[in-house]
Amino acid sequence: MPIFRRFRQALSAKLTRVxxxxxxxxxxxxxxxxxxxxxxxxxxxxxxxxxxxxxxTRAGIQIVSxxxxxxxxxxxxDVVLCTEVLEHIPExxxxxxxxxxxxxxxxxxxxxxxxxxxxxxxxxxxxxxxxYGLRHLLRAFEIEALEEETTSVGTLAVLVQRLGxxxxxxxxxxxxxxWLVLARLIRPWSFLVAREFGDSRRLRPERGIMTSGYHxxxxxxx
Numbered sequence: 001m002p003i004f005r006r007f008r009q010a011l012s013a014k015l016t017r018v019x020x021x022x023x024x025x026x027x028x029x030x031x032x033x034x035x036x037x038x039x040x041x042x043x044x045x046x047x048x049x050x051x052x053x054x055x056x057t058r059a060g061i062q063i064v065s066x067x068x069x070x071x072x073x074x075x076x077x078d079v080v081l082c083t084e085v086l087e088h089i090p091e092x093x094x095x096x097x098x099x100x101x102x103x104x105x106x107x108x109x110x111x112x113x114x115x116x117x118x119x120x121x122x123x124x125x126x127x128x129x130x131x132y133g134l135r136h137l138l139r140a141f142e143i144e145a146l147e148e149e150t151t152s153v154g155t156l157a158v159l160v161q162r163l164g165x166x167x168x169x170x171x172x173x174x175x176x177x178x179w180l181v182l183a184r185l186i187r188p189w190s191f192l193v194a195r196e197f198g199d200s201r202r203l204r205p206e207r208g209i210m211t212s213g214y215h216x217x218x219x220x221x222x
Contacts, residue, residue, distance in 0.1 A: 012180060015161055020112055024046055024081075024112075029046075029079045029110075032077045033047040034053060035081045036081065036085055037055075037083070038052035038053055038060070039058070040060065043081065043083065047079065047081060053067075067082070067099075068089060068095050069094075072102045074102065075102070075103065075105065075107075076102055076104070077102050077103060079110065080108075082111045082112075084113065086113040087126060089126065092126075097140075099111075106220065108220075109217070111215075111216045111218070115129060115130060116128070116159070116210055116213075118159070131146055131148075134146060134214055138218050140221075142218060143217075143218045144218060145215070145217040147214065147216075149213040149214060150211050151211070152193055152196060152208070152209055152211070153187070153192065155212045157186040159212075161183035164176045164179030164180040165180075196208070
């Protein structure tokens with residue numbers, strides 16, 4: 001493989017995956033797990049007793065179903081795993097209500113989704129969620145963790161990386177690597193932000209005002 005291609009592949013490794021993978025690993029579980037939007041099962045190793053559900057038929061998918069109407073019995077699973085799916089669902093509250101329905105009392109929902117992020121999987125990309133919006137959608141659950149995926153400066157790095165991954169320069173495609181290099185250079189500068197605020201007048205302290213996404217762990221009350 002040419003050196004440039006190897007270099008570009010290394011730079012293209014998704015910055016969002018670092019904290020996402022760590023979050024999923026921290027919530028590994030051996031109970032019966034419904035993996036919604038399972039695709040190729042990237043987190044199967046963390047959930048050994050897993051049932052894969054997806055809207056598309058493909059190898060390894062055991063249930064073909066829409067997340068808004070899961071073909072699963074009430075209170076029948078210990079864990080619902082839903083990573084990077086919620087923003088692609090036309091009626092997210094219906095999907096959340098379905099996740100609640102199929103979980104046993106005390107069961108755990110592990111969910112990740114986007115906030116500041118480009119259009120992806122077009123045209124099936126419908127929503128972006130703030131942490132306040134997620135708390136509203138998950139109001140029937142007991143939320144144990146709701147974490148920002150990146151710092152605000154880290155999100156700038158994610159967006160710049162996406163320029164390299166999702167656009168073409170006016171000249172040679174090789175120049176797209178410039179965006180990928182810039183993303184790596186931007187990422188370490190988070191220390192330049194000492195405080196964040198939820199309004200432009202800086203009256204309301206806030207955190208994670210520009211995160212790229214959220215990671216959530218929530219439980220169905222017993």
